[in-house]
Amino acid sequence: MGGDHAPLAVVRGVEAACAENVADVVLVGDENVIGPLLVSRSNIEIVHTPVVVSMDDSPSIAIRRKKDSSMAKAFTLLKEGKVDGVVSAGNSGAAMAFAIFTLGRIPGVERPAILTVHPNALGTLSALLDAGGNVDCKSSHLVQFAIMGDVFGKRILGVEAPRIGLLSNGEEETKGNELTRETHALLKTLPLNYAGYVEGNDLYNGKTDVVVTDGFVGNVALKVSEGIAELMVAFLKERIGKSTKSKMGYLLLSDVFKALSKATDYSEYGGMPLVGVDGVCIICHGKSNERAIKNAVIQAKGFVGKNLNGHIKDAMEAYASKLRNKEL
């Protein structure tokens, strides 16, 4: 029931995924609304509830007052083992709160983080976390993000020894703020392929596979990226419309522009996993279209199949054991 184009985009995206036998999907929401939209019910089941968490509900209000909402029910189904993962394009703060409240955290993870995947100049994918879950972080949180990012890099991005960077305002040891300096010192002691400080421009040049930062900076970095890309596209559009010559040029370049638009299209990459909760949870962009939802279902299926959370548990346990044995 969540997202700017819900429930239609969600229904269509799920139908598209189910048509390819990606997974069996349970749609949680108002059957009277969802039912009539469904063209095919193959591999699709509906769990009915009329209550919806709105975009204006604060996470704490949603948790306390909307125990019968589609969001609450979806996470309960996961907790009860009736489904293997949850995908939501609704109120992301509320989804995060329900996920943590219902599923709990993986032992050793103080703060689950939102992870995003984006293309880089090398033509591969890089991950960033935290993309907005936790605005005020301690160094221990960032260390846990790095460990989870390492597991994600290995298991999902398929990199043997993911290079982990810590986002900072310069590469030199003298750079950084209090938080990054503390974190930097800790990360150097861990058995990770730690590449040290990286800068904002390194997010997209493929210098590292995983970039770690707090949720405030991560959110700003992603939104700035959106902003500058939109500005460039708007600039090109406006200028191209001004002359016949440039319109012709645009026609000749239309494949190139289409490829660029595909490469920078968030919907290609599905949603953002909330890593560190004890269950697969994908938080989708509010403006998710059919394609984004379909890709998020494929993503969730992949995380389940590759046992992402099992590997995160193992990594957190190994870290805790090293701490106990004073090996770090």
Added chain:
Amino acid sequence: MGGDHAPLAVVRGVEAACAENVADVVLVGDENVIGPLLVSRSNIEIVHTPVVVSMDDSPSIAIRRKKDSSMAKAFTLLKEGKVDGVVSAGNSGAAMAFAIFTLGRIPGVERPAILTVHPNALGTLSALLDAGGNVDCKSSHLVQFAIMGDVFGKRILGVEAPRIGLLSNGEEETKGNELTRETHALLKTLPLNYAGYVEGNDLYNGKTDVVVTDGFVGNVALKVSEGIAELMVAFLKERIGKSTKSKMGYLLLSDVFKALSKATDYSEYGGMPLVGVDGVCIICHGKSNERAIKNAVIQAKGFVGKNLNGHIKDAMEAYASKLRNKEL
């Protein structure tokens, strides 16, 4: 003597500015190196010193051991009233340290900030501060940045009541981190055209004239912008080179691409003023070319002519007086 292309780019940029009678310029540096490069000495004087602050010198080392450096001498000339402003493309940390150490701060300014100007979707210019001067900020620092940004917006950008935004991870009051929440509460009480929280994408859509943030986030935001712009350009270049059709398209669109490259070219906007020090100081990008240096000289001249620092002093005094009289 500072910058990747120094001293040649600096000399040529200064000659270009002087040829247009922008200002009389004193080149501070090694006369044996600079002298032979000069084609014209009209409006140009050299103050000789062979000592140079290198990019590797830490600001504190530079201040203690390089009192005879070109950087030190330039700021001393300003302090002594022999010049009206300093432009440097050298070690920016050292330039900031020399500026603060030699010129002092404007009363009421705890932390001078680096300000940058960038184009927005409305076709006007927006400013951001702090772009990297101060990584760990208190709310009082951000409030002072807002007051200085307001003056900059009025006097330099020519906006009657500049809209001031505070960079955050969302627009809602519930968003932000500890620092922004404290700052937000303070900014609401000030006689500014305060627009509240803005997000990363708002940097470029012209929603506000001035965006305030700490130097860590500001630096990340600018570097991310560079990174995504470079990624998009690299993507287009690679694809365009792949077929004759797209190469023809590129030729037809060359004016548009040139205009885009001009709009996103930092050198068009000169350097970054260090606001809050008691003297005009422009810090240029290390990779500054002739054009950037010329524009920085024009910029410095403008700040002097428009008495930017006098107006900042007045604004800081007015703020201090309101605080004293408990009007805030």
